[in-house]
Amino acid sequence: MEITFYKYQGTGNDFVVIDNRDLSFPRENTKLVNFLCDRRFGIGADGLMLLNPSDTYDFTMVYYNSDGTESSMCGNGGRCLVAFAHKLEIFKNETTFDAVDGLHYASYQDGITNLQMIDVDTVEVYKTHCFLNTGSPHHVQLVENIGNYNVKNNGSEIRYGAPYFKEGTNVNFVESIGEGAFRVRTYERGVEDETLACGTGVTAVAIAMFEQKQTTNTKIPLKVEGGELEVSFTPTKNGYKDVFLKGPATFVFKGTINYNE
Numbered sequence: 206m207e208i209t210f211y212k213y214q215g216t217g218n219d220f221v222v223i224d225n226r227d228l229s230f231p232r233e234n235t236k237l238v239n240f241l242c243d244r245r246f247g248i249g250a251d252g253l254m255l256l257n258p259s260d261t262y263d264f265t266m267v268y269y270n271s272d273g274t275e276s277s278m279c280g281n282g283g284r285c286l287v288a289f290a291h292k293l294e295i296f297k298n299e300t301t302f303d304a305v306d307g308l309h310y311a312s313y314q315d316g317i318t319n320l321q322m323i324d325v326d327t328v329e330v331y332k333t334h335c336f337l338n339t340g341s342p343h344h345v346q347l348v349e350n351i352g353n354y355n356v357k358n359n360g361s362e363i364r365y366g367a368p369y370f371k372e373g374t375n376v377n378f379v380e381s382i383g384e385g386a387f388r389v390r391t392y393e394r395g396v397e398d399e400t401l402a403c404g405t406g407v408t409a410v411a412i413a414m415f416e417q418k419q420t421t422n423t424k425i426p427l428k429v430e431g432g433e434l435e436v437s438f439t440p441t442k443n444g445y446k447d448v449f450l451k452g453p454a455t456f457v458f459k460g461t462i463n464y465n466e
């Protein structure tokens with residue numbers, strides 16, 4: 206089977222993207238997705254997105270982690286898929302698409318996608334960390350000297366440990382870098398490693414920092430290993446709405462790859 210794909214990256218979180226408006230991609234084929242994401246035997250990526258058709262909206266987003274399993278919402282993936290839909294001329298400036306966690310509005314201009322995320326109505330605050338869902342589950346923990354922090358070992362321990370166990374969570378380590386800005390490093394579930402950025406992760410960090418009064422800003426710059434992202438939101442009496450994740454989404458290359466089962 207020959208597959209045509211597009212490679213995208215959003216602040217270093219990278220994806221294989223497939224135009225699947227003809228629904229020809231074998232959606233249940235975990236082995237195929239894992240092969241396509243393999244950095245040695247395949248194309249290499251943190252995840253894979255299908256751009257599927259929609260009867261009502263501009264398109265439907267299907268997201269897989271690099272382990273081949275379909276997963277919850279991917280913020281950087283969503284930003285890249287919007288850039289891809291723009292490249293396919295599916296929309297001009299603004300779009301609305303359907304994803305696993307519901308509808309998303311987004312705007313795209315000059316390589317920057319501004320993606321609306323789901324509202325957040327619950328932030329669990331503990332002594333050591335926060336837990337919240339921004340379309341994917343996120344554990345958020347303040348650390349010191351984040352540049353030397355062992356994200357993979359500590360992240361994996363939390364991801365597989367109590368109370369998350371097999372279903373797991375994504376794990377975000379964060380340090381304040383002054384004036385309401387934060388540096389974030391993330392261990393991603395389903396990649397089972399640190400990624401250079403995590404969109405739903407920085408969204409969770411921004412809201413958790415506001416919730417824990419680490420900042421009073423509602424538009425927060427976040428430094429990630431792969432660049433800079435911005436999260437904005439409106440606090441309400443029962444959570445957070447108008448949540449947006451903004452940053453670069455870049456087309457890297459187009460290609461074809463052969464796959465023999």
Ligand SMILES: N[C@H](CCC[C@H](N)C(=O)O)C(=O)O
Nearest residue numbers: 276279280281341403404405
């Ligand atoms: N690994 C996440 C999904 C992708 C999240 C991340 N790539 C993002 O940009 O939000 C999970 O299984 O919950």
